[in-house]
Amino acid sequence: MNNRSFSGRSVLCVMSLSLAFTPSTKTRILAGSASAQKGAGVMARATGTFEVKLTPQAAEANHDPSLGRMTIEKQFHGDLEGTSKGQMLTAGTDTKGSGVYVAVERFTGKLSGRSGSFSLHHTGIMTRGEPHLGITIVPDSGTGDLAGIAGTMKIIIGEGKHSYEFDYTITPAP
Numbered sequence: 001m002n003n004r005s006f007s008g009r010s011v012l013c014v015m016s017l018s019l020a021f022t023p024s025t026k027t028r029i030l031a032g033s034a035s036a037q038k039g040a041g042v043m044a045r046a047t048g049t050f051e052v053k054l055t056p057q058a059a060e061a062n063h064d065p066s067l068g069r070m071t072i073e074k075q076f077h078g079d080l081e082g083t084s085k086g087q088m089l090t091a092g093t094d095t096k097g098s099g100v101y102v103a104v105e106r107f108t109g110k111l112s113g114r115s116g117s118f119s120l121h122h123t124g125i126m127t128r129g130e131p132h133l134g135i136t137i138v139p140d141s142g143t144g145d146l147a148g149i150a151g152t153m154k155i156i157i158g159e160g161k162h163s164y165e166f167d168y169t170i171t172p173a174p
Contacts, residue, residue, distance in 0.1 A: 043151075046111060046166040048078015054088065066092050072105050080166060082109015084120070097129035104138070114170070116144030120153060137168065148172050 053073045059065075068090040076082055086105025093099055103122040109115070119138035124131070135153040142149035151168030 041169045041171045043167055043169055044112070046079030046168065047164065048076060048080055049161065049163045050074050050076045050080075052162060068092070072103060074105065074107075076107070076109065076164075078164075079112050080107070080109065080164070082107055084108070086120075088122075095128065098127055100125050106141075111146060111149075111166075111168075114145035116142060116146030116149075118142040118146050118149050142170070146170065 051074065055071045055073075057069045057071060059068075070088040070090070072084070072086040072088055074084040076084070084105040084107040086103055088101055088103035090101045091099060101122065101124045103124075104119060105122075106117060106119050108117040119141040120135055121138050122133065122135050124133045126132070133155065135155065137149055137151050137153075139150065148171045149168055150171070151166065153167075154165040156163045156165065
């Protein structure tokens with residue numbers, strides 16, 4: 001196994017999953033689905049931009065350098081106005097362009113004027129440069145005016161900027 005440092009392998013994995021597979025002259029949609037979830041009401045779409053800050057976290061003693069952990073901080077603009085904070089776990093490989101990450105983040109703010117919060121679950125897999133990313137709202141995680149929210153998010157990276165398409169429903173609790 002390669003003896004890269006913890007932070008070097010973690011950064012490499014995250015950079016590969018979030019940036020390296022994005023063509024510099026094209027916009028690429030990385031995740032999500034426009035289909036409604038079972039039992040949900042009418043699907044709505046929110047769009048906008050966001051900034052993201054990833055901070056590598058210190059490794060434990062005797063830590064495998066192919067594994068990493070980072071904190072996530074985002075600032076959302078557009079139909080989503082607010083912030084999110086979360087945690088990311090990564091696994092890199094010695095094969096160029098391959099790795100995975102899982103993450104959970106908690107958004108707090110407004111969605112099309114509705115105040116509240118909800119959690120998002122990410123699963124990112126890259127196989128030799130081919131990305132697959134799914135981002136889903138954690139069931140029953142919505143609070144305030146966002147209670148009953150369900151849906152998926154797409155991340156779009158183009159010309160070094162991040163934007164989102166967020167397909168969702170809000171169904172009142174029974």
